[in-house]
Structures are given as C-alpha cells and as structure tokens.
Amino acid sequence: MKQQICILGSTGSIGTQALDVIRQHNDLYEVYCLTANNRVDQLAAQAHEFKPAAVVIANEAHYGRLKELLSDEPDIKVYAGAAALEQIVEAQPVDMVLAAMVGYAGLAPTIRAIKARKKICLANKETLVVAGELITRLAMEYHAPILPVDSEHSAIFQCLVGEDMNEVEKLLLTCSGGPFRNFTAEQLAHVTAADALRHPTWDMGAKITIDSATLMNKGFEVMEAKWLFGIPADKIQVLIHPQSVVHSAVQYADGAVKAQLGVPDMRLPIQYAFSFPQRLHLDGPRLDLFSRPLEFFEPDMRKFKCLALAYEALNKGGNMACILNASNEVVNAAFREDRCSFLAMADIIERTMQRATFIEAPDYEAYVATDAEARRIAAEML
Ligand code: NAD
Ligand code: MG
Numbered sequence: 065m066k067q068q069i070c071i072l073g074s075t076g077s078i079g080t081q082a083l084d085v086i087r088q089h090n091d092l093y094e095v096y097c098l099t100a101n102n103r104v105d106q107l108a109a110q111a112h113e114f115k116p117a118a119v120v121i122a123n124e125a126h127y128g129r130l131k132e133l134l135s136d137e138p139d140i141k142v143y144a145g146a147a148a149l150e151q152i153v154e155a156q157p158v159d160m161v162l163a164a165m166v167g168y169a170g171l172a173p174t175i176r177a178i179k180a181r182k183k184i185c186l187a188n189k190e191t192l193v194v195a196g197e198l199i200t201r202l203a204m205e206y207h208a209p210i211l212p213v214d215s216e217h218s219a220i221f222q223c224l225v226g227e228d229m230n231e232v233e234k235l236l237l238t239c240s241g242g243p244f245r246n247f248t249a250e251q252l253a254h255v256t257a258a259d260a261l262r263h264p265t266w267d268m269g270a271k272i273t274i275d276s277a278t279l280m281n282k283g284f285e286v287m288e289a290k291w292l293f294g295i296p297a298d299k300i301q302v303l304i305h306p307q308s309v310v311h312s313a314v315q316y317a318d319g320a321v322k323a324q325l326g327v328p329d330m331r332l333p334i335q336y337a338f339s340f341p342q343r344l345h346l347d348g349p350r351l352d353l354f355s356r357p358l359e360f361f362e363p364d365m366r367k368f369k370c371l372a373l374a375y376e377a378l379n380k381g382g383n384m385a386c387i388l389n390a391s392n393e394v395v396n397a398a399f400r401e402d403r404c405s406f407l408a409m410a411d412i413i414e415r416t417m418q419r420a421t422f423i424e425a426p427d428y429e430a431y432v433a434t435d436a437e438a439r440r441i442a443a444e445m446l
Contacts, residue, residue, distance in 0.1 A: 082162050150172050150173045161184055240276070
C-alpha cells in the first residue's frame with residue numbers, strides 16, 4: 065500500500081522539492097491532495113502530473129480558473145478557501161501531511177491534521193513559533209508524530225536516533241549567517257530586498273530568505289528545536305557556519321558530538337521525514353569534504369537584533385513568540401515591497417513586543433487574537 069500524502073503549499077520551494085522526492089519514489093508514495101494560495105496554473109500542472117484525489121486553492125478568487133484548468137480531470141475534486149484547506153487534511157485516506165505553507169496560515173490546518181491523528185512532516189516552523197506549547201501538547205494527546213523537515217532539525221533528529229536513553233548536554237544549531245554576515249551596521253542600513261534575496265547557500269521561498277538575512281529564522285529555529293526535542297533554550301547554541309555542510313549536531317553527556325553533514329539539498333530532510341526510520345536512495349551530488357575548510361563563528365546579536373528578540377520572546381514565554389511572529393510577518397512583507405528598511409524591521413518588532421497585550425497562558429483563541437492585534441500594531445508603525 066502506497067502512503068497517501070497531503071501537501072499543504074505544493075507550489076512553494078519545499079512543496080516542489082517534496083514532489084520531486086515523490087516522483088523518485090512513486091512505488092512508495094502517492095499524492096492525495098495538493099494545495100496552494102495563488103499559483104493556480106502551477107497547481108493545475110502539478111495536478112495533471114500527480115493525479116491527486118483533490119486540490120485546494122486557498123484564495124477563492126482563483127476557484128473558477130482552477131476548475132476550468134482541470135475540466136479534463138473529472139476524478140480530481142476541486143475546492144477553494146481556508147476552510148476547505150483545513151478540512152482536506154482530515155480525509156480518511158491521508159497518511160501524512162506535509163505542512164509546507166509559509167507563515168501563521170499553517171497553524172490551523174496543522175492543528176486539524178494533528179487532531180485527525182495524521183503523521184505531520186513539519187516544514188512550517190511558524191506553527192511551533194506561534195503555538196509550540198499547544199502543538200506539542202496536542203501531538204502527545206492525539207498520538208500524532210511530528211517529523212522535522214527543517215534541515216537543522218532533521219539533522220538533530222538524525223543524531224538522536226538510537227540515543228533515547230542518553231542525556232543530551234546541548235544542541236549545536238548551525239546557521240549560514242545569511243548574505244550580510246560580514247556587513248557593518250552602516251552597510252546594513254542600506255541593504256535592499258534584492259540583496260537579501262540572494263542567499264549564499266540555500267534556494268528558498270522569499271519570506272524565509274529575508275528571515276535568514278535578519279537571523280530571525282535562526283531565532284525561530286531555536287524555538288522550533290526547544291519544542292520538537294524538549295530541550296531548554298540555554299542548552300541550544302547557535303553557530304555561524306558559512307559553508308552549510310554541518311547541518312547541526314548534538315553533544316551528549318560524555319562529550320561526544322554527533323553531527324549530520326551533507327550538501328545543502330532540502331530533498332534529503334523532506335524524504336527522511338517521509339521514510340523515517342528507513343533511508344531511501346536520493347539522486348544528486350554527494351558531499352566532497354576535500355572541497356573547502358569548515359568554519360564556525362559566534363553570532364553577533366547586537367548587529368542581528370532579531371536573534372536577540374527571539375531569545376527575549378522565548379524567555380518571556382506566553383504569547384510573546386506569537387507577537388514576535390506576527391510583527392515579523394508584517395515587516396518582512398513590507399521590506400520585500402520596499403516599505404520598510406532592513407534595520408527598521410527589528411525596531412518595529414521590538415516596539416510591537418512592548419505594546420501588544422501579554423497573555424501568560426494562551427489558548428488557541430488567544431493566539432488568534434494576539435496575531436491580529438500584533439499585526440495591527442506593527443502595520444501602524446510602518
Ligand atoms: P514558499 O513561499 O516557496 O511557498 C509557500 C507555499 O505556501 C506556496 O505553495 C503557497 O501557495 C502556500 N501558501 C502561502 N500562503 C498561504 C495561505 N495563506 N494559505 C494557503 N497556502 C499558502 O515557501 P517555502 O520556502 O517553501 O517555505 C515553506 C515553509 O517551510 C515555511 O514555513 C518555511 O519557513 C519552511 N522552510 C522552508 C525551507 C526552504 O528551504 N524553503 C527550509 C526550512 C523550512
Ligand atoms: Mg533551517
């Protein structure tokens with residue numbers, strides 16, 4: 065029996081690479097559902113190739129066009145809207161859900177998939193940033209496994225295999241440093257979105273590429289690691305590693321450090337989340353350890369204030385990371401549209417964290433309200 069996969073965000077960077085994995089292993093995996101937000105033509109082309117049972121376009125304005133493009137595929141059900149997207153993950157035949165949407169929008173469908181007891185392959189880190197406590201609690205309650213897709217967390221997960229009984233001393237979370245690693249504060253004041261979108265080692269969606277340039281992405285990943293592996297933030301060390309060869313590492317009680325290395329190719333962590341505990345063949349280049357030296361540096365949190373703000377949100381707890389995420393989504397989009405400077409992003413996030421209502425023990429509704437309030441406050445400051 066082939067595993068039936070529902071891909072949330074199939075037209076994105078992670079989504080298209082996941083489809084490449086499925087293409088290579090079509091004896092093991094089958095696409096049950098494909099979803100996207102706006103890219104209706106690409107979604108229809110994917111549906112023609114993979115013949116899923118259903119497709120969902122989140123933006124309802126594109127429903128007519130999608131229906132028309134798939135008029136020659138009577139067996140493919142076509143839906144539109146956020147509610148349809150949340151429902152489709154619950155479909156009985158679905159074995160696993162790849163959460164590869166970007167941003168806060170991934171939270172609601174991921175919760176629905178957990179409650180439907182599906183295996184979750186999680187790329188959408190914002191889900192754990194916003195509501196890590198709620199998500200991990202629900203995953204336990206509904207016995208829904210969460211497999212990391214983020215490369216660093218997949219690396220840590222791979223280093224933890226077979227070590228259940230052993231004490232972890234710390235996690236070593238690597239970070240390329242982004243395109244502005246060696247820039248001065250003066251230079252950072254003038255960088256543009258086009259500069260930031262040229263990431264040195266990874267080819268990713270626009271939002272996460274900007275988050276990688278500010279190091280907010282690494283702050284998010286510290287939170288993600290805390291929730292996925294139950295390790296407190298003071299035992300998670302961020303290391304700047306410009307070559308992106310060591311994808312992350314775990315240090316154990318005896319001082320041993322286990323790391324996972326490889327070429328930067330997201331298909332490996334995607335495939336490992338699908339196939340765990342098995343390793344499957346993956347085509348592509350292999351790591352050449354002779355090619356260049358490996359370097360490691362401490363991050364500069366004064367220059368990259370977003371990383372410091374993420375630690376602050378982590379230490380504060382409650383809904384503070386939700387406030388951080390919502391304001392970050394606002395300034396990230398504004399920076400990409402030249403409505404906000406690079407350095408103003410951290411300032412607006414910081415001031416939103418000071419102004420938005422703090423809630424010590426939020427439930428789902430509180431997260432929804434916090435997200436809306438923080439977006440409004442941040443948008444007013446643009
Ligand atoms: P992307 O922008 O390339 O793709 C995003 C996908 O989500 C698209 O298919 C889009 O249609 C869909 N989408 C966006 N907004 C939506 C909405 N409101 N409703 C429904 N669908 C929506 O992004 P990406 O780079 O593939 O990243 C996806 C997620 O994976 C992010 O959370 C990111 O942080 C995480 N991630 C990505 C990478 C990477 O290499 N790209 C690595 C690690 C983690
Ligand atoms: Mg990552």
